[in-house]
Amino acid sequence: MKFKIAKLITIFLILICFKFPSAEAAESNKVVLLVVDYLKISDFYLSPALMELSKQSSIGLLNSNTGASRTIPHTYATVNAGRMVSAPRSGIQIYNGKEEINDIPALEIFKSKTGYNPPPDALVLLSLPQLLEQNKDIKSEKIIGHLGTQLSSAGLTTAVFGNADLPSIKDRTAALIGVNNLGYIPLGDVSEALNKKTNDFIGLRTNYEKLLESFNNVYKEADFIILVLGDLIRLERSQEEALPYRVLEERKKILDEIANFILEIKKNTNPERDLILAGSFSQNPQNSGGTNRLLPFLMFNNDLNSATILSSGTTKRSGVITNVDITATVLNHFGLPYVSTIGRPLFISSKDNNSIEYLASLNQRLSFIYDARNPLVKTYVLLQICILLAAVPVLIFLPKLVKMMKLLLLTLLCYPVSLLLLGFIKTNSILLYALISLVITTVIVFFSIKVTNNWLLSFMIIETITALVIIVDLLTGANLAKFSPLSYQVITGARYYGIGNEYMGVLIGSAIISSSIAYHLYPKPITKLLVTPFLIFTAICIALPQIGINFGGAVTATLAFGFVLLSMQGIRISFPKAVQLGTVCLLCVGLIIMYDSTQSVEAQSHLGRTALLIKEQGFIELWSIITRKVAMNIKLFRYTSWSRVFIASLLASTILLFRPISIFNTLKLEYPKLFFGILGTVIGSIIALIVNDSGIVASATMMIYSVLPLIYLAFDVRLQNSGTLKSRNNIY
Numbered sequence: 001m002k003f004k005i006a007k008l009i010t011i012f013l014i015l016i017c018f019k020f021p022s023a024e025a026a027e028s029n030k031v032v033l034l035v036v037d038y039l040k041i042s043d044f045y046l047s048p049a050l051m052e053l054s055k056q057s058s059i060g061l062l063n064s065n066t067g068a069s070r071t072i073p074h075t076y077a078t079v080n081a082g083r084m085v086s087a088p089r090s091g092i093q094i095y096n097g098k099e100e101i102n103d104i105p106a107l108e109i110f111k112s113k114t115g116y117n118p119p120p121d122a123l124v125l126l127s128l129p130q131l132l133e134q135n136k137d138i139k140s141e142k143i144i145g146h147l148g149t150q151l152s153s154a155g156l157t158t159a160v161f162g163n164a165d166l167p168s169i170k171d172r173t174a175a176l177i178g179v180n181n182l183g184y185i186p187l188g189d190v191s192e193a194l195n196k197k198t199n200d201f202i203g204l205r206t207n208y209e210k211l212l213e214s215f216n217n218v219y220k221e222a223d224f225i226i227l228v229l230g231d232l233i234r235l236e237r238s239q240e241e242a243l244p245y246r247v248l249e250e251r252k253k254i255l256d257e258i259a260n261f262i263l264e265i266k267k268n269t270n271p272e273r274d275l276i277l278a279g280s281f282s283q284n285p286q287n288s289g290g291t292n293r294l295l296p297f298l299m300f301n302n303d304l305n306s307a308t309i310l311s312s313g314t315t316k317r318s319g320v321i322t323n324v325d326i327t328a329t330v331l332n333h334f335g336l337p338y339v340s341t342i343g344r345p346l347f348i349s350s351k352d353n354n355s356i357e358y359l360a361s362l363n364q365r366l367s368f369i370y371d372a373r374n375p376l377v378k379t380y381v382l383l384q385i386c387i388l389l390a391a392v393p394v395l396i397f398l399p400k401l402v403k404m405m406k407l408l409l410l411t412l413l414c415y416p417v418s419l420l421l422l423g424f425i426k427t428n429s430i431l432l433y434a435l436i437s438l439v440i441t442t443v444i445v446f447f448s449i450k451v452t453n454n455w456l457l458s459f460m461i462i463e464t465i466t467a468l469v470i471i472v473d474l475l476t477g478a479n480l481a482k483f484s485p486l487s488y489q490v491i492t493g494a495r496y497y498g499i500g501n502e503y504m505g506v507l508i509g510s511a512i513i514s515s516s517i518a519y520h521l522y523p524k525p526i527t528k529l530l531v532t533p534f535l536i537f538t539a540i541c542i543a544l545p546q547i548g549i550n551f552g553g554a555v556t557a558t559l560a561f562g563f564v565l566l567s568m569q570g571i572r573i574s575f576p577k578a579v580q581l582g583t584v585c586l587l588c589v590g591l592i593i594m595y596d597s598t599q600s601v602e603a604q605s606h607l608g609r610t611a612l613l614i615k616e617q618g619f620i621e622l623w624s625i626i627t628r629k630v631a632m633n634i635k636l637f638r639y640t641s642w643s644r645v646f647i648a649s650l651l652a653s654t655i656l657l658f659r660p661i662s663i664f665n666t667l668k669l670e671y672p673k674l675f676f677g678i679l680g681t682v683i684g685s686i687i688a689l690i691v692n693d694s695g696i697v698a699s700a701t702m703m704i705y706s707v708l709p710l711i712y713l714a715f716d717v718r719l720q721n722s723g724t725l726k727s728r729n730n731i732y
Contacts, residue, residue, distance in 0.1 A: 031330050032215075032225045032265055034278035035174045036258055037072065037164070038232040041296045041363050044356045046248075047255035051356060053262060054298065057278075058348055059355050060310030060321040061294035061363055064282055065493035067135070070293075072233075075282040075323060076176040077131065081143045082327035082341025087176075088130035094172040094179075096191045097122050110183065118184035123160060123175055128183035145181030146340070147327050151224055152180050154336055159187035159222035161214045162194055164230025166237060167203045174228040174281075187222055189214060201241040202234050202250070208261050216268055224330060227265070229258055236284045266300060275333045276300040281323055291367045293491045296359070297321060299329075299346055308351045309358065313344030315496040317482070319362050321346055322493065365426060365483065366490050372430050373485040376437065380415055380486075381641045384704065387412060388648040391711045392655055402715045406455075409708050410448065410462065414441045416486060416506045416701065417466040420473065423480030423487075433485075455716070456517050456674075459709055463514035470507045471538060474499055474547050494694070497549070499542060504553035505688060505698035509681050509705030511538045512564050516677025519568050523673075528568075535561040543592050552692030554592065558585040560684030567676035642700040646685070649703035653682070656714045663714050674709065681706035 041061070044051045066074035068086035077087045097107035097120060110124035111117060118124060125131070131144055148158050158178040164171040172190040179185055194214065196207040206229055215227060231254045239247045262278055269276065279297030299310060311318050312325040324343030331338040332345040352358045387408055394401050418440040425436055444465065448458040473480040481487040481503060488500035499507065515531045539561055541547050543554035562581045563573060571577065657664045668675045685699035685706075692698050 029334055030219070030223055030225065030269060030274040031333050032227065032269060032274065032276045033177070033326070033330070034262060034265065034276070035162075035177070035226065035228045035281065036232065036278060037174070037230070037280050037282050038236050038284050039258075039280040039296055040283070040292055041294075041356070041360050042291070043251070043255050044296070046252050047259060049256045049259035053259045054296075054307075054356050055353070056306045057298040057300050058304045058306075058308040058310050058346075059296060059298045059359060060319050060346070061359055061366075062279060062281070062297040062326075063315075063320065063322045063490065063493045064280075064295055065322065067138075069285070070282060070288065071285050072171075072282050073173040073176055076173055077135075077144070079177050079281060079323050079326055080148065080179060081135075081146050082324050082338070082343055083138070083143055083146075084324075084342070085135045085138065085143060088127060088134045090130055091127065092131070092173045092176055093126040093170075094123055094175045094190055095126065096189060097124050097184075099191055114183055116182045116184070118182065119186055121187060123172075123185040123188045123190055125176065125179050125183040128179075142181070145179050145183065147330065148178050148180030148185065149182075150331055150336055151334070152186070154334060156223040156334060157186050157221060158224045158226070159218045160185050160226040160228070161189050161218075162206060162211055162228030162230060163190045163192075164228065164233040165192060165195060165204060166234055167197075169237070171230065171233065172228075174230075175226065178224065178226050187218060188226075190228070200250070201246070202231075202238045204234060206231050206257075208257060208264075212261070212264055212268070215265065219268065223334070229261065231257070233284075236287070271300075271302040274301070275329075277326060277329070290371070291360075291363050293367060293370070294320070294363050297326075304348060305351060307353050307355055308348045309355055310346050311349035312346050314342070315490075317490070317496050318349035319359055320490055320496065364428070368428060368430075369483055369485055370489050370491045372433050373489065375430060376419065376434060376485050378641060380412075380419075381645055383408075384412055384645050385641075385648045388645075388652040388707065388711075391652050391714070395656075395714060406712060406715060407445070409712055410445045410458065411441055412704065413459070413462050413708050414444045414448075414466075416503070416704075417444070417462075417469050419486040420469060420480050420484045420503065422485065423473075423483040454521075455712055456521060456709075459712070460514050460517040460521070463510035463517075463705060466510040467507055467514060467538065470499070470503055470510075471541050474541050499548040499550050499553060501550070501552070501688075501692055501694050501698040502701055504542060504548070504550050504556070505685070505701030505703075506705070507538065507542065508553070508557050508560060508684050508688075508698075509702040511535060512560060512681050512684065513674075513677050513705045513709060515564065516568075516673045516680075519677075520671055520673040531568075532565060535565060539588075543588070545592070545595070551589070552688060552695065552698070554589055555585055555691045556684050556688045556698070558588055559687050560680050563683055564676060564680035567680065568673060640696060642697045645700040646689075646696055646703055649700070649707040653703075653707050653710055656710055663710070663717050666717055667710070667713060671713070678706040678710060 044054055064070040064075050065084065066078040066086060067084040068074045073087040073092040074085075077085050095101065095106035097105065097110070097118065099106045101109060106124050106126065107118070107120065107122070110126055113126065114128055135144060151158055158180075160175040160178050162174070164174065175185060175188065175190050194207055194210050195204050197203065198205050211227060215225060218225065232251070235247065235250055235254060242250075262276070265276060277297070277299055280295040283292050283295060297310070309319050310321050312321045314322050314325050322343060324341055325346055326343070327341045328338040328343035329345045331341070338345070387405065391405070394405055415437070418437045421440050422433060422437055425433065427433055444462060448461045451461060452458060478497060478499065481499065482497070486502050488495040488502070490496060511534070515535060518527055518531055539554065539557040542550050542557050559581060562584065566573060566577065566581075657667075667678070681702055685702040688698040688702060689695040
């Protein structure tokens with residue numbers, strides 16, 4: 001009997017041991033997401049409560065890039081998918097299942113549209129068919145509802161409470177974040193029950209008491225809880241109804257209420273296990289310029305230090321995160337895979353007791369550079385096109401303008417490196433910014449002219465300086481490229497680190513032409529010993545994940561540099577040689593992908609993440625990437641001004657080589673090394689156009705470094721034929 005009793009006690013204790021972790025799991029690892037759209041970084045200065053709250057959090061600037069505009073509802077659809085998607089123009093309709101539309105329950109309407117049978121208390125997305133149709137080109141049946149589906153598949157429950165309704169508008173769009181692939185959310189309330197009517201110009205506000213009560217009631221049952229604080233949206237949609245000072249007063253009041261509510265949520269959660277995320281995913285389209293392009297986002301957790309700055313593996317930049325990083329962060333907190341998203345979990349990059357000051361300064365600088373890009377780069381592009389198109393008429397009819405044109409050619413050659421060096425400059429004046437870039441350009445041109453009278457040597461000096469500055473910048477973290485108006489922009493979200501297509505084209509073009517001129521001017525063994533490792537090292541800098549990480553650039557550099565090096569040795573590029581060169585290129589790229597794929601998911605570059613996506617999704621994902629790149633190239637070719645530069649460069653090169661003063665034979669016979677360099681640059685620009693998703697930009701910047709020396713040589717031939725130039729190597 002004693003043995004049986006002991007046995008029963010043992011079994012009972014074992015059951016208890018198994019029971020406790022299960023109960024604990026049901027209450028652990030909660031994620032609470034507070035959606036505070038239309039929040040701005042400047043709002044922290046309006047609300048002392050909000051400023052104090054920021055000191056208890058980790059905070060960053062969120063890029064709200066989507067597959068369409070950065071507005072509601074595209075931002076919510078993107079967070080839900082973990083990838084860039086868009087929402088239908090007809091909008092998003094989400095209702096409580098029991099809410100009636102024209103006396104018909106929303107649940108019945110949903111069933112009739114989809115054939116699905118969600119739980120009776122679910123929130124239903126009536127716009128599911130339109131949302132899937134909008135994103136049909138990206139296999140939307142697996143992407144739309146990704147976050148909600150991942151959570152439900154793991155046995156986790158999502159709940160959404162709150163809305164941004166106005167008396168005449170129903171806006172429950174934020175609930176889209178939690179929708180699963182069947183178009184519903186298991187729990188929640190997005191009805192008017194969580195609002196209160198007011199006698200002011202807004203007319204409807206969030207009832208924070210009821211919202212907090214709803215949160216507390218569902219806290220033990222749900223795992224991912226989304227709370228929509230819609231009063232800032234309501235305010236901005238109603239602001240034309242009141243005087244500006246009243247709008248500002250109401251904004252301050254709303255901000256204090258939001259800060260106090262977040263503090264209440266913190267008190268009602270478990271700081272040891274729960275993760276609280278709060279911030280804005282979109283901005284008012286009427287107020288989305290300037291410093292409102294990047295949005296404040298906060299994270300609270302006991303594992304995090306307060307007054308710290310956020311970053312992610314997506315951006316690898318302190319203070320900058322993306323909306324899809326939120327998707328990855330939620331999944332990661334629950335221990336779920338996030339490889340199929342393009343985001344990466346948030347992490348702490350640095351500590352700063354004045355985090356808002358730091359982010360406000362960073363935000364202002366990034367916004368200024370974005371705004372400065374248009375006048376500076378477009379002026380440069382326009383000047384290029386004008387000079388390229390004017391080259392032939394000047395040759396034929398206006399030989400007296402040749403000297404001035406030569407100076408302009410050198411200026412065009414120097415300007416990209418001047419724009420890169422602007423990364424050192426912090427200013428709020430575009431005029432001063434432009435003047436500094438012109439001063440830098442003038443200094444480099446003056447230096448190159450004074451050092452020598454040989455135009456080839458001047459070109460070599462300028463292009464060597466350009467290549468070396470870019471390489472040194474890459475080796476030191478691309479700190480200049482990150483803040484250059486010619487480089488990639490954080491706000492556009494196409495790239496955040498490494499070398500972008502603009503400077504990839506500049507680097508490859510300048511490296512090839514400077515090496516070609518060096519071979520021509522100094523035909524000695526030492527030149528080969530210097531040039532060959534220089535080009536190989538340049539290709540490595542472009543390719544390596546920790547440095548340049550540009551896949552298209554790696555392919556372009558390997559093939560273009562290989563062609564130039566072989567040609568300089570007098571080796572004819574036959575079909576077998578081309579195949580060998582292609583094989584070497586594939587091998588190098590394959591090794592880089594393998595290396596990047598072996599790193600931790602957080603440390604991987606976008607190249608490694610793409611490889612993982614292809615491995616997971618198969619050929620369909622690869623085909624999607626190819627079609628997206630082709631579509632992007634077609635779009636850019638049609639609309640970007642760089643396509644005009646590319647066409648003008650090709651046109652000028654073709655005419656100058658054969659008409660009206662044929663310099664083809666002169667170039668090939670008297671400057672054979674430069675001939676192969678120019679040919680290698682042209683080949684590189686064509687390869688870049690094919691293998692990059694914005695290849696026209698790289699092709700255009702690369703072509704600059706082949707067409708400008710070609711025009712310069714044409715001018716010299718013209719002047720020599722007219723008897724005004726004694727030596728073709730002289731600058732004037």
